[in-house]
Amino acid sequence: MTQIKTTLNPSTRFDSIDWDNLAFGKYFSDHVYIADYIDGKWQTGEIVPYAKMEMDPALCTLHYGQTIFEGLKAFKNVNGGANIFRPDMNARRLNHSARTLCIPEYDENLFIEAIKALVETDKKFIPQHKGQSLYIRPLVYGSGNFLGVHTSDTYRLIIMSSPVASYYAEGLAPLKILVSHEWVRTAHGGLGTAKTAANYAASLFAGRRAKELGFSQVLWLESTSMDYIDEVGAMNIMFVIDGELITPPLSQGTLLAGVTRDTVLKLAQEMGLKTSERQIKISEVFAAHKAGKLQEVFGTGTAAVISPVGLLSWKGEEITINNNEIGELAHKFFDTITATQHGETEDTHKWNVHLNF
Numbered sequence: 001m002t003q004i005k006t007t008l009n010p011s012t013r014f015d016s017i018d019w020d021n022l023a024f025g026k027y028f029s030d031h032v033y034i035a036d037y038i039d040g041k042w043q044t045g046e047i048v049p050y051a052k053m054e055m056d057p058a059l060c061t062l063h064y065g066q067t068i069f070e071g072l073k074a075f076k077n078v079n080g081g082a083n084i085f086r087p088d089m090n091a092r093r094l095n096h097s098a099r100t101l102c103i104p105e106y107d108e109n110l111f112i113e114a115i116k117a118l119v120e121t122d123k124k125f126i127p128q129h130k131g132q133s134l135y136i137r138p139l140v141y142g143s144g145n146f147l148g149v150h151t152s153d154t155y156r157l158i159i160m161s162s163p164v165a166s167y168y169a170e171g172l173a174p175l176k177i178l179v180s181h182e183w184v185r186t187a188h189g190g191l192g193t194a195k196t197a198a199n200y201a202a203s204l205f206a207g208r209r210a211k212e213l214g215f216s217q218v219l220w221l222e223s224t225s226m227d228y229i230d231e232v233g234a235m236n237i238m239f240v241i242d243g244e245l246i247t248p249p250l251s252q253g254t255l256l257a258g259v260t261r262d263t264v265l266k267l268a269q270e271m272g273l274k275t276s277e278r279q280i281k282i283s284e285v286f287a288a289h290k291a292g293k294l295q296e297v298f299g300t301g302t303a304a305v306i307s308p309v310g311l312l313s314w315k316g317e318e319i320t321i322n323n324n325e326i327g328e329l330a331h332k333f334f335d336t337i338t339a340t341q342h343g344e345t346e347d348t349h350k351w352n353v354h355l356n357f
């Protein structure tokens, strides 16, 4: 393991955590990894105590949003130590987002080593129960202070972590989803393939409207056709129609390359399921439902792993999927992925980066 300079926190937040009500992103561990890009190169990063940061009112990221992030998890391994799930995928995607936002790339091995060291330093914050995890949130932002619209000369990488609950306290309750036919999160030539703040800012208004109308999230349509499906909330989306697993292709250019999406596709292929990465229209989904062929709909993402969709509402028409119950395949993917993450089953794909302690 690369030695990373570490300054231990003289105090701890551990005792202030309500471990039975972790929620998501509410508590933070004692340390962060910080690296700065100055004079045209990334300086040596360090692990330091979690602390407030000073900020200049002219911080360019506040004004123009030159910032990207990632999200991944570390899990308690049933036979000791911890597992970080597929961090290589996040390292690669961070650099894709970096290129999209004109941010200098970060060494992918160093990124993974920094995450390993941070998780080890804060290992007491990895929750004990199945489904719970230590959520790891890397972010990179332009750290220059100026008001002109241009890229920053300096950047900061921060990796922080947060003990989080199993996403669904009440089990895998299906979501009620509003298909957005008025608002879009991204467009062709936009930032949709990057994990960047702008896409989430663009989603807030529609998300709030959906909640006001009694839905939990929005299904996003591709902006030119307003028919092809992009994603659901901040998750990728999958459909099971007539025994075939269908998900929109990354080549659509308007969706994020989810790690969970990739994981589910690989598992589905191994199970012998027919899988298609192809464009799919909301009109096709509604027609499949009418024909009695729409079996399952679910979202995929690190936070929830699998989120079944129980109801879709599109232009006032509502369809209920699988009796508003989690489908067989969704359940199977959820069980298989979470068992692997906790080391309960053999990690045949070498998806876990295991830490011994």
Ligand SMILES: *Cc1c(COP(=O)(O)O)cnc(C)c1O
Pocket (backbone or CB within 6 Å): 071, 195, 231, 233, 234, 235, 236, 256, 257, 258, 259, 260, 261, 300, 301, 302, 303
């Ligand atoms: C993070 C994210 C996903 C899911 O990606 P995972 O790597 O599976 O967590 C999907 N869509 C959007 C918009 C996202 O931000």
